[in-house]
Amino acid sequence: MDLIASRDAVVQRALFHVPFDGWSMKTLRHACDDEDLGPGAAERLFPGGVAEAITHFADLADRMMMEDMAADDLTGLNTPARIKRAIQLRLTRWAGDREAIRRAVATLSLPQYAGQSIRSTAKTVDAIWKAAGDQSADFSWYTKRLTLAPIYTATLLYWFEDTSEDFEDTWDFLDRQFRAVGVIPSVEKRLKNAFGKLPDPRKMMPKPPRFGAQRSPFRR
Numbered sequence: 001m002d003l004i005a006s007r008d009a010v011v012q013r014a015l016f017h018v019p020f021d022g023w024s025m026k027t028l029r030h031a032c033d034d035e036d037l038g039p040g041a042a043e044r045l046f047p048g049g050v051a052e053a054i055t056h057f058a059d060l061a062d063r064m065m066m067e068d069m070a071a072d073d074l075t076g077l078n079t080p081a082r083i084k085r086a087i088q089l090r091l092t093r094w095a096g097d098r099e100a101i102r103r104a105v106a107t108l109s110l111p112q113y114a115g116q117s118i119r120s121t122a123k124t125v126d127a128i129w130k131a132a133g134d135q136s137a138d139f140s141w142y143t144k145r146l147t148l149a150p151i152y153t154a155t156l157l158y159w160f161e162d163t164s165e166d167f168e169d170t171w172d173f174l175d176r177q178f179r180a181v182g183v184i185p186s187v188e189k190r191l192k193n194a195f196g197k198l199p200d201p202r203k204m205m206p207k208p209p210r211f212g213a214q215r216s217p218f219r220r
Contacts, residue, residue, distance in 0.1 A: 155174045
């Protein structure tokens with residue numbers, strides 16, 4: 001088993017232990033024992049500790065979401081519908097592990113993990129846009145991802161508490177977030193202005209393709 005496969009297996013095993021021991025090295029050691037990886041495997045696989053394990057789990061969830069989207073029938077779906085579908089697939093796959101994911105989010109919300117949290121969220125929203133078919137190569141590459149990040153985060157937090165059947169309340173909440181973004185004028189212009197006043201958020205995001213003609217966020 002190669003390194004990525006071993007890390008994938010361990011973080012998935014860890015989900016069973018998190019409700020008892022939280023996201024901790026103890027949990028990762030238990031998960032490594034479950035996989036018969038031998039003494040010291042947790043430290044070898046995740047030298048960055050618990051935060052590294054959590055961000056690897058987020059990366060695994062991104063990869064699985066993209067595979068699920070590739071296998072799904074997206075015929076006739078516009079861009080917002082594809083983004084909604086990607087988020088639905090990503091969250092419902094892990095419905096049985098909401099408590100473990102809730103604890104992961106709580107752990108990364110600690111001040112010492114702020115950088116990992118921002119980068120992980122940036123990678124997730126980038127994966128969602130790519131899964132939805134986005135091929136932008138202009139400034140809208142940033143605005144699309146910066147616009148989606150708070151929508152995805154708010155939806156994730158809502159999902160943690162949702163008791164409705166098949167998470168219908170969460171998907172209604174997500175629809176409302178999209179409608180709210182739809183009535184915000186000149187999102188791209190405002191974000192361009194913001195870049196001149198704040199620390200550059202683009203440094204925390206994956207690198208985009210080469211810029212070309214401009215598009216608007218959530219173009220249909």
